Amino acid sequence: MPARKTHVLHVHNYSTWGGNIEHISLLAKGLNPSRYAVWVAGPMRLPYMARLRDMGIQVVHSEIRQQFDPAAVAHFLRLFRGHRIDIIHTHIRPADFHGGLAAMLARNVLAVCTLHGKVNTDELGQQHDDLAAQVYSFALRRFFDRVLTVSEALRREALDITGAKPERFVHVTNGIDLSRFKALAPRAVKRRELGLDDGDLAVGMMSRFVSNESVTKGHPEFFAAARAVLSRVPTAKFVLIGDGVTRPAYQQRVQADGLADRFLFLGHRDDVPDVLAALDVSVLPSLGEGLPRALMESMAAGVPVIGTELDGIVELLDRGRVGLLVPPRNPEALANAMFTLLTQREQAKRLAAEGRHRVEAHYSKEHMIAETERVYEGLLAARRKLHP
Numbered sequence: 001m002p003a004r005k006t007h008v009l010h011v012h013n014y015s016t017w018g019g020n021i022e023h024i025s026l027l028a029k030g031l032n033p034s035r036y037a038v039w040v041a042g043p044m045r046l047p048y049m050a051r052l053r054d055m056g057i058q059v060v061h062s063e064i065r066q067q068f069d070p071a072a073v074a075h076f077l078r079l080f081r082g083h084r085i086d087i088i089h090t091h092i093r094p095a096d097f098h099g100g101l102a103a104m105l106a107r108n109v110l111a112v113c114t115l116h117g118k119v120n121t122d123e124l125g126q127q128h129d130d131l132a133a134q135v136y137s138f139a140l141r142r143f144f145d146r147v148l149t150v151s152e153a154l155r156r157e158a159l160d161i162t163g164a165k166p167e168r169f170v171h172v173t174n175g176i177d178l179s180r181f182k183a184l185a186p187r188a189v190k191r192r193e194l195g196l197d198d199g200d201l202a203v204g205m206m207s208r209f210v211s212n213e214s215v216t217k218g219h220p221e222f223f224a225a226a227r228a229v230l231s232r233v234p235t236a237k238f239v240l241i242g243d244g245v246t247r248p249a250y251q252q253r254v255q256a257d258g259l260a261d262r263f264l265f266l267g268h269r270d271d272v273p274d275v276l277a278a279l280d281v282s283v284l285p286s287l288g289e290g291l292p293r294a295l296m297e298s299m300a301a302g303v304p305v306i307g308t309e310l311d312g313i314v315e316l317l318d319r320g321r322v323g324l325l326v327p328p329r330n331p332e333a334l335a336n337a338m339f340t341l342l343t344q345r346e347q348a349k350r351l352a353a354e355g356r357h358r359v360e361a362h363y364s365k366e367h368m369i370a371e372t373e374r375v376y377e378g379l380l381a382a383r384r385k386l387h388p
Contacts, residue, residue, distance in 0.1 A: 005037045006380060008087045009079060011095040012040070013064050016244065017048040017268070018208050019293035020091055020116050023174060023368075027089075028057045030369040036376075039083060064094040067132070076102035080109050087112060087376060093136060100143030110379045113140070114148040114172070117290040119161050137162045145379050148172040148372070150291040153311030170375055174291045175368030178360060181300040185274040194278060195264055200237045201342045203229070204279040204303075206272070206294040209244030218285030218308065223250065224331035225285070229338045230262060236342060241275060243267040276301035281341045281348070287328050289313055295323070296363050299355035304348040306337045316363075322355040 008031065010024050028038045040052055041062035053059045060079060064072045076099055079085060090099040090113040103111035118127075119137070140147055141164040149155040152171045159169050196202050203226070207217040226238045240250075240263065247265060254263045269275050276282060282298035283306045291312040298305050305323040307313035317323035324341065326333040341348045 005035060006086045006376065007084050008036055008038045008089060008376070009060075009083065009085045010038065010040045011062060011076075011088060011090045011099045012042045013062075013092050013094050014042070015046065016208055016210060017051065019174075021048060021052075022293060023114070023116070024091055025052060025055060025057065026175065026177060026365045027369060027372060028052070029055065030365060031373060035373075039079075039085075041079065062095075064098055067094075069094075069098060072098045073102045073105070077106060080106050085109055087379070089113065091116065097136060097139045097143075100139050104143050110376075110383065111144045112146045112148065112375065112379070113144050114150065115140075115154055115158055115290065116150055118154065118288050119158050140164060144168070146170055146375050148375065150174045151312040151315050153315050154290050157311065172368060172371040172375065173363060174293060174296065175363055175365040176293060176296050176300060176359070177365050178300055180273045181277075181297075181302075184277045184301070185271070187278055190271075190274045190278040194239070194266070194275065196237060196239075196278065199235050201233060201235055201281075202237050202239050202279045203281045203283060203338055203342070204239040204241060204276065204298075205283050205285075206241040206276070206298070207284065208242045209240075209247035209250065216287050218287060218328070219246070219250065221285040221329060221331045221334055222283060223253070225283075225334035225338060226263070227257075227259070228331065228335035229342070230259070232339055233342055236338075237262055237264060239264045239266060239275070239279060241266050241269055241272065272297060273301055276303055279303050281306065281338060283334070283338065284308070284313070285326070285328070285334050286310060286313070291316055296359055299323070299352075299359040302352050302356050304341050304351040305355060306334065306341065316358075317355075318358060322358050323351055 010028060012024060014021055024040060028040050031038055039058045039060050041060045042049055043063045044061040049059050062075055087110045088099050088103050090096045096113045100111050103109040141162045147169045149158055149171050150173060155169050155171045159166055205222050229236050251265055254260055276298050282303045284292050284294050286308050289310045289312050295305050295307055295316060307317055307323060307325060308328040309325045317325060324337045326337050
């Protein structure tokens, strides 16, 4: 008889599709199907759960409704029994706490979580040490067999905050599907389709417009910098990729300022690689990040990028060798960096080429999946030694 597959449950509680759900979908589809059976748990009322199912991923319902939700813990325990789960792998703070606690109570389920961003940091990038932060640090330290971090900088920071044993925190970098960037649509055709004229210089930002996340991702700084750039480069256009509840407010603001013709709000796109490749510059002025897929995908599309001086972004951009770095919350510095890449085209081309090479060499989905499987196999082997 063939050996029984390892059953893995990935858990999230996000409101909309974004980089973290993309990360989960790549793992769910990419883990070796001869060795792993994979489910993704999340709120079934959300449209992207159907999207995951349409991708061939097994989905199950889970929802965490409050800061401490005993019903969610009980539900995870039922999922463990019903699907004979061997490993729970969580991807967001509420799921980390409740899923990790359920695994500890079950005693026979290995617990893994991925930290996609800074620990105990709010939407403005401020570190917290209140009771909730201390409880979460305790959960990371005690509930999990392994904690994965998407950057080495995040691993070091998380160890410092939690005081956990270093061997339990492992850097497994984000990865993207590079095959999506191999056969791009003709750039001139895509630019016309988007409403970009031949003389337009397009600066893009890809991020969700979701409540406080719009602040976290730096939308206010982007729009302030864009206005400054337009006074120096009248042919600049600004392309916003992503959707969410705060998008209409930004649209109304540029309309009121008489700048509606200089901003393109594209909403959610299924042709992200083609759209990114149509840009001249891609920007992510975040206040808090782990390792942003938006910049990784822009680099894979051959576009020069600008990011903020946050540890994960500094790591991705090789300390500024393959992209420009600016301080967070500094629209003036961001505008100057935009102006540099729009006007110094040889520098922009060099950074674009070096950025693409770096992503292709270090940030593939295949590498991310292989490293995740290595963590799983190490935990399973250790358990077999304890319980032959």
